[in-house]
Amino acid sequence: MRTRLAIAALIWPMIQAVLFGLGMVGLLAAPLGPSEMLTAVWWMIGLTFVAAVPIAWGMAPWLRLRDRPHPRRWSRPGA
Numbered sequence: 001m002r003t004r005l006a007i008a009a010l011i012w013p014m015i016q017a018v019l020f021g022l023g024m025v026g027l028l029a030a031p032l033g034p035s036e037m038l039t040a041v042w043w044m045i046g047l048t049f050v051a052a053v054p055i056a057w058g059m060a061p062w063l064r065l066r067d068r069p070h071p072r073r074w075s076r077p078g079a
Contacts, residue, residue, distance in 0.1 A: 007060040008053075015059075016052035023048060 023044040032040060 003064060004057070004060045007063055008056040011059060011063070012052050012056040015055050016048050019048040019052055019055075020044060 024041070027037065027040050027044060030040075
């Protein structure tokens, strides 16, 4: 298994959970009836299932870097 795929597979559920939580906050704030809410929740599950894949795939190489440059590490005081 490629390293990028392994990292993406590990972080994908966490990204999906965050996206789903944010989406549910939006759904709970919306004035929907019970049947509309049920349909909207299923759509939210499907949407976050699909949306988390490219986000995880894009984050995987960044997480693999061992020496990520930190903005403060390379800046000089007063520069």
